[in-house]
Amino acid sequence: xxxxxxxxxxxxxxxxxxxxxxxxxxxxxxxxxxxxxxxxxxxxxxxxxxxxxxxxxxxxxxxxxxxxxxxxxxxxxxxxxxxxxxxxxxxxxxxxxxxxxxxxxxxxxxxxxxxxxxxxxxxxxxxxxxxxxxxxxxxxxxxxxxxxxxxxxxxxxxxxxxxxxxxxxxxxxxxxxxxxxxxxxxxxxxxxxxxxxx
Amino acid sequence: xxxxxxxxxxxxxxxxxxxxxxxxxxxxxxxxxxxxxxxxxxxxxxxxxxxxxxxxxxxxxxxxxxxxxxxxxxxxxxxxxxxxxxxxxxxxxxxxxxxxxxxxxxxxxxxxxxxxxxxxxxxxxxxxxxxxxxxxxxxxxxxxxxxxxxxxxxxxxxxxxxxxxxxxxxxxxxxxxxxxxxxxxxxxxxxxxxxxxx
DNA sequence: TAATTATGTTACTATTCGGTAACAATTTAA
DNA sequence: TTAAATTGTTACCGAATAGTAACATAATTA
Numbered sequence: 001x002x003x004x005x006x007x008x009x010x011x012x013x014x015x016x017x018x019x020x021x022x023x024x025x026x027x028x029x030x031x032x033x034x035x036x037x038x039x040x041x042x043x044x045x046x047x048x049x050x051x052x053x054x055x056x057x058x059x060x061x062x063x064x065x066x067x068x069x070x071x072x073x074x075x076x077x078x079x080x081x082x083x084x085x086x087x088x089x090x091x092x093x094x095x096x097x098x099x100x101x102x103x104x105x106x107x108x109x110x111x112x113x114x115x116x117x118x119x120x121x122x123x124x125x126x127x128x129x130x131x132x133x134x135x136x137x138x139x140x141x142x143x144x145x146x147x148x149x150x151x152x153x154x155x156x157x158x159x160x161x162x163x164x165x166x167x168x169x170x171x172x173x174x175x176x177x178x179x180x181x182x183x184x185x186x187x188x189x190x191x192x193x194x195x196x197x198x
Numbered sequence: 199x200x201x202x203x204x205x206x207x208x209x210x211x212x213x214x215x216x217x218x219x220x221x222x223x224x225x226x227x228x229x230x231x232x233x234x235x236x237x238x239x240x241x242x243x244x245x246x247x248x249x250x251x252x253x254x255x256x257x258x259x260x261x262x263x264x265x266x267x268x269x270x271x272x273x274x275x276x277x278x279x280x281x282x283x284x285x286x287x288x289x290x291x292x293x294x295x296x297x298x299x300x301x302x303x304x305x306x307x308x309x310x311x312x313x314x315x316x317x318x319x320x321x322x323x324x325x326x327x328x329x330x331x332x333x334x335x336x337x338x339x340x341x342x343x344x345x346x347x348x349x350x351x352x353x354x355x356x357x358x359x360x361x362x363x364x365x366x367x368x369x370x371x372x373x374x375x376x377x378x379x380x381x382x383x384x385x386x387x388x389x390x391x392x393x394x395x396x
Numbered sequence: 397t398a399a400t401t402a403t404g405t406t407a408c409t410a411t412t413c414g415g416t417a418a419c420a421a422t423t424t425a426a
Numbered sequence: 427t428t429a430a431a432t433t434g435t436t437a438c439c440g441a442a443t444a445g446t447a448a449c450a451t452a453a454t455t456a
Contacts, residue, residue, distance in 0.1 A: 153384050190358055
């Protein structure tokens with residue numbers, strides 16, 4: 001088809017289509033109610049063909065996770081490289097995070113992380129999230145020590161923040177009634193200012 | 199055994215044990231990886247016995263939902279009956295909500311709501327949550343109009359609030375390192391004050 | 397062109413598990 | 427006591443589905 005793509009690129013693209021379709025189906029119908037046959041049909045191939053691209057069903061979750069965590073960590077690298085105040089870093093992190101997880105592959109990861117049946121994979125998945133959470137705690141601590149953030153329990157705050165951000169994945173649709181700009185604005189206002197009138 | 203209990207009370211108690219054990223197992227291993235045989239074994243009965251207390255597997259989720267939503271709505275009745283400021287109502291709601299969802303049956307409901315396979319049940323489940331969310335939006339609107347809460351999009355705020363509160367169910371354990379009081383305090387501070395230093 | 401590698405298919409296995417029929421024992425009420 | 431309702435069991439079925447073996451074809455490369 002596309003003669004200008006190398007073999008490797010074509011393979012990568014097909015894997016991406018598989019992940020994207022699977023992720024969407026998992027979000028709509030749930031992981032266990034989506035069979036590999038269902039996923040195969042979306043690509044107009046048969047189930048065994050999938051096994052050329054993935055090790056097994058669970059590997060879809062793992063690959064979605066790798067992609068998403070890779071993006072988040074790269075974003076964190078960028079945000080933290082700017083050496084601004086903790087408040088500004090947190091602000092930028094939230095802004096970028098919302099953009100990243102507004103994507104089927106990322107949503108799939110958020111919903112299924114830490115739920116692999118294979119224990120090794122499950123532990124790795126939990127660790128991946130802990131690593132990211134640790135980096136966000138670092139930002140919060142920075143903000144507290146430079147005086148730009150209120151003194152608080154950084155662990156609890158980080159968790160609460162992730163909960164409300166990750167919760168977006170189950171209701172926010174980029175083509176829905178709430179616009180992305182407005183959403184980011186509200187989240188940022190809530191997190192930074194709270195709800196109490198001044 | 200307990201001669202002082204009526205037939206109905208005994209039945210109710212057994213159902214409660216089933217729900218509690220099932221909810222716990224669903225939270226630990228996941229709904230689809232917990233078989234009815236597993237649940238039956240926890241009560242030292244066999245699978246068909248469960249069917250005397252529940253209609254089918256999904257009915258466990260429905261019953262967990264009924265119990266939990268009943269509690270939340272009763273709590274909302276109380277909170278709203280006090281006719282205090284919107285801010286105070288929201289404050290009290292958050293405080294009580296955290297207490298309610300620190301319970302296996304409630305956690306099970308939060309994790310599985312809106313995921314029933316039967317369409318009628320699924321829609322009912324979604325509606326149940328919408329009703330509760332509506333009542334909280336009402337509190338927020340009250341607070342905005344009485345000036346105790348910052349002007350904001352009550353819909354988005356309500357969702358974000360529920361996301362972070364419901365997120366508690368997947369990490370908060372009443373016997374864990376974080377004390378309930380401290381948790382409530384941090385949540386309330388985050389929601390009301392935000393993270394920015396004054 | 398020949399050989400090799402990549403990509404795909406059909407057909408099948410093995411297993412899990414929700415749900416049920418048929419039957420047994422126990423408790424409660426008449 | 428006897429009949430009826432309640433609570434439980436054993437043994438089974440049917441459907442779904444993850445994963446695989448064996449085989450077929452297309453695309454690359456030597």
